[in-house]
Amino acid sequence: MDxxxxxxxxxxxSATSLIYATIGEIxxxxxxxxxxxxxxxxxxxxxxxxxxxxxxxxxxxxxIVALIVGALMSxxxxxxxxxxxxxxxxxxxxxxxxxxxxxNFLGERLGxxxxxxxxxxxxxxxxxxxxxxxxxxxxxxxxxFHQDLLTYIVYLLIPLSWFFVYKTKYGxxxxxxxxxxxxxEAMGINxxxxxxxxxxxxxxxxxxxxxxxxxxxxxxxxxNKTDGRGWIVIALxxxxxxxxKKAILGALLFGGISALQLSLQAGxxxxxxxxxxxxxxxxxxxxxxxxxxxxxxxxxxxxxxxxSLGVNFMREEK
Amino acid sequence: MMQAENKKSFxxxxxxxxxxxxxxxxGAAFAKFKVAFIYIGPPGDLGWTYEHDRGRKQALDALxxxxxxxYIENVAEGTDSARVIERYARSGFNMxxxxxxxxxxxxxxxxxxxxxxxxxxxxxxxTHDNMSTYFGRMYQPRYLSGMVAGKATKTNVIGYVxxxxxxxxxxxxxxxxxxVKAVNPKAVVRVVWSNTWYSPTKxxxxxxxxxxxxxxxxxxxxxxxxxxxxxxxxxxxxxGYDTDMRPFVGDSVLVSPYWNWGQYYTKTIxxxxxGTWKKHQYWGGLKEGIVALSDFSSKVPKSVQKQIMMKHxxxxxxxxxxxxxxxxxxxxxxxINAGDKMQxxxxxxxxxxxxxxxxxxx
Numbered sequence: 001m002d003x004x005x006x007x008x009x010x011x012x013x014s015a016t017s018l019i020y021a022t023i024g025e026i027x028x029x030x031x032x033x034x035x036x037x038x039x040x041x042x043x044x045x046x047x048x049x050x051x052x053x054x055x056x057x058x059x060x061x062x063x064i065v066a067l068i069v070g071a072l073m074s075x076x077x078x079x080x081x082x083x084x085x086x087x088x089x090x091x092x093x094x095x096x097x098x099x100x101x102x103x104n105f106l107g108e109r110l111g112x113x114x115x116x117x118x119x120x121x122x123x124x125x126x127x128x129x130x131x132x133x134x135x136x137x138x139x140x141x142x143x144x145f146h147q148d149l150l151t152y153i154v155y156l157l158i159p160l161s162w163f164f165v166y167k168t169k170y171g172x173x174x175x176x177x178x179x180x181x182x183x184x185e186a187m188g189i190n191x192x193x194x195x196x197x198x199x200x201x202x203x204x205x206x207x208x209x210x211x212x213x214x215x216x217x218x219x220x221x222x223x224n225k226t227d228g229r230g231w232i233v234i235a236l237x238x239x240x241x242x243x244x245k246k247a248i249l250g251a252l253l254f255g256g257i258s259a260l261q262l263s264l265q266a267g268x269x270x271x272x273x274x275x276x277x278x279x280x281x282x283x284x285x286x287x288x289x290x291x292x293x294x295x296x297x298x299x300x301x302x303x304x305x306x307x308s309l310g311v312n313f314m315r316e317e318k
Numbered sequence: 319m320m321q322a323e324n325k326k327s328f329x330x331x332x333x334x335x336x337x338x339x340x341x342x343x344x345g346a347a348f349a350k351f352k353v354a355f356i357y358i359g360p361p362g363d364l365g366w367t368y369e370h371d372r373g374r375k376q377a378l379d380a381l382x383x384x385x386x387x388x389y390i391e392n393v394a395e396g397t398d399s400a401r402v403i404e405r406y407a408r409s410g411f412n413m414x415x416x417x418x419x420x421x422x423x424x425x426x427x428x429x430x431x432x433x434x435x436x437x438x439x440x441x442x443x444x445t446h447d448n449m450s451t452y453f454g455r456m457y458q459p460r461y462l463s464g465m466v467a468g469k470a471t472k473t474n475v476i477g478y479v480x481x482x483x484x485x486x487x488x489x490x491x492x493x494x495x496x497x498v499k500a501v502n503p504k505a506v507v508r509v510v511w512s513n514t515w516y517s518p519t520k521x522x523x524x525x526x527x528x529x530x531x532x533x534x535x536x537x538x539x540x541x542x543x544x545x546x547x548x549x550x551x552x553x554x555x556x557x558g559y560d561t562d563m564r565p566f567v568g569d570s571v572l573v574s575p576y577w578n579w580g581q582y583y584t585k586t587i588x589x590x591x592x593g594t595w596k597k598h599q600y601w602g603g604l605k606e607g608i609v610a611l612s613d614f615s616s617k618v619p620k621s622v623q624k625q626i627m628m629k630h631x632x633x634x635x636x637x638x639x640x641x642x643x644x645x646x647x648x649x650x651x652x653x654i655n656a657g658d659k660m661q662x663x664x665x666x667x668x669x670x671x672x673x674x675x676x677x678x679x680x
Binding site: 003006007010014107108118120121213218219220222223224226227229241258259262263265266267268270273274275278 | 334358359362364392400477480483508509511513517518519520523524526527528529530531532533542543544547565566676677678
């Protein structure tokens with residue numbers, strides 16, 4: 001297989017975890033809750049998925065546990081911000097620090113005795129790459145049809161979540177809650193309940209994205225496995241303009257430039273210093289964000305965030 | 319009588335003083351020698367820090383109850399490391415061992431302030447009366463591993479995932495490539511800089527980029543096993559590093575140059591305890607046993623193994639070494655003439671690539 005096709009396959013494979021997390025956070029932010037705990041959620045998803053998979057050899061169970069862990073962790077954030085009205089930024093950042101620390105801590109203790117209780121250096125079953133007959137042999141786009149189960153599911157998740165947000169009654173309620181919760185409440189929508197639901201569902205998807213890293217993209221656990229991906233997702237959500245169908249664009253851009261710079265080096269194209277290439281994905285994301293903002297100002301259209309994003313909702317006393 | 323009473327109380331006080339002195343001195347004799355290890359990553363990296371920790375445990379085994387060790391992991395290089403090192407110096411540790419290049423200036427600063435504490439810095443070059451450096455001539459087993467890679471490749475493209483373009487890494491790449499070329503003049507070594515010592519994702523992605531360019535052997539200068547795993551998943555072989563990677567990755571790792579810090583740690587701690595420690599800049603090689611080549615995987619043909627071991631013996635016997643001429647750089651220019659031997663100083667500051675490397679020292 002030629003280099004281009006292989007590289008495209010690698011980019012797609014790498015993007016899956018980002019797409020899950022981006023869609024999850026889009027749902028959360030659409031309801032008005034800003035969840036900065038993504039890195040912690042992804043780490044815990046990665047850890048719990050791998051730990052369960054190593055001990056039970058069941059990929060199905062591992063995914064279920066990762067989802068449950070994501071729900072539990074994001075429910076902490078939901079409780080703190082929705083019920084206790086704490087600062088969403090502080091709560092989210094604390095969740096990240098907590099999640100990363102807890103994952104690394106558990107990673108040293110959930111392993112088998114034979115390995116000093118460490119989870120590092122072990123391997124477990126992985127999601128296999130499934131090739132769709134005929135389609136996977138198409139040049140260049142073939143790799144789209146040669147991925148693992150979780151990636152195929154995310155292919156479905158993108159149009160489904162887009163349809164949900166924009167074309168269903170529930171999606172409209174979600175948008176209303178994020179744009180103007182006071183009006184939504186007045187119209188009989190239970191803002192508190194919906195925010196809880198979407199924060200937890202969003203957290204589950206982020207955790208699932210994290211588990212893709214240890215159940216499919218790589219097998220095994222190391223400290224700081226997610227290596228900053230959770231932070232990227234926060235920018236990718238803005239990049240996608242809170243539209244689920246655009247989530248894939250940011251993930252592909254980021255993943256694409258990452259893969260590109262490594263490819264350039266491997267191919268011997270060395271006139272660009274490696275450290276510059278390394279910076280490129282992050283630089284590209286920032287540039288796109290700047291362009292979007294300028295476009296917003298110039299065209300006087302709002303691409304914006306849900307209007308009440310980050311603002312705690314106080315149910316008025318009757 | 320007064321006189322007798324005074325004498326008695328004086329004798330009592332004297333006896334007390336003697337007893338106190340006796341207990342203090344035996345207490346001091348029984349006090350353990352405390353050694354602190356500063357790690358850049360976690361022992362769970364199964365690579366660089368894993369081997370240092372293995373060395374620490376070996377020293378504990380050898381010196382037993384006389385010493386006590388503590389380690390701290392994930393200490394960032396740079397100014398913050400001085401704070402961590404000073405904390406140990408201040409709290410009664412007798413020796414501090416820092417296992418990464420970037421701790422150099424931080425350690426020197428603390429060494430000047432605490433002349434009674436011993437300081438050991440790995441892979442650096444600055445010293446002081448109470449601060450030494452130590453390292454291993456990893457380029458020797460790397461050359462041998464290059465020979466294995468050169469024989470194993472069929473596409474004649476070998477991929478090398480490297481951390482940072484510092485002399486130590488460049489030296490390793492060059493030694494490896496010289497070994498490759500010695501058995502397979504047509505092969506090339508492609509280098510990708512990952513700009514990190516430890517990042518499982520980055521290391522894997524760099525290896526994948528090389529595999530996508532047609533590499534069928536992967537080597538590395540990193541801290542984890544990810545590049546080797548990426549090679550294995552692609553059905554391709556690899557060369558390990560830091561530690562014998564076969565238990566973690568499998569037989570696809572043909573051979574691994576690795577570190578044997580245990581014997582060095584045991585010796586230097588013992589010297590310090592005995593009072594015979596002197597400032598030094600230790601750079602041992604295959605002969606001293608601080609670096610070694612692991613056993614071969616079953617995939618390496620016996621004839622190749624024999625060839626490698628013969629070269630191994632030549633190095634150990636001092637008959638030949640890796641950076642003895644003739645050596646050409648990437649442009650084809652001769653940098654070491656036939657019959658000349660590169661000196662340690664030049665090796666420590668190496669910043670050019672030899673012929674056969676595709677990549678830039680940038």
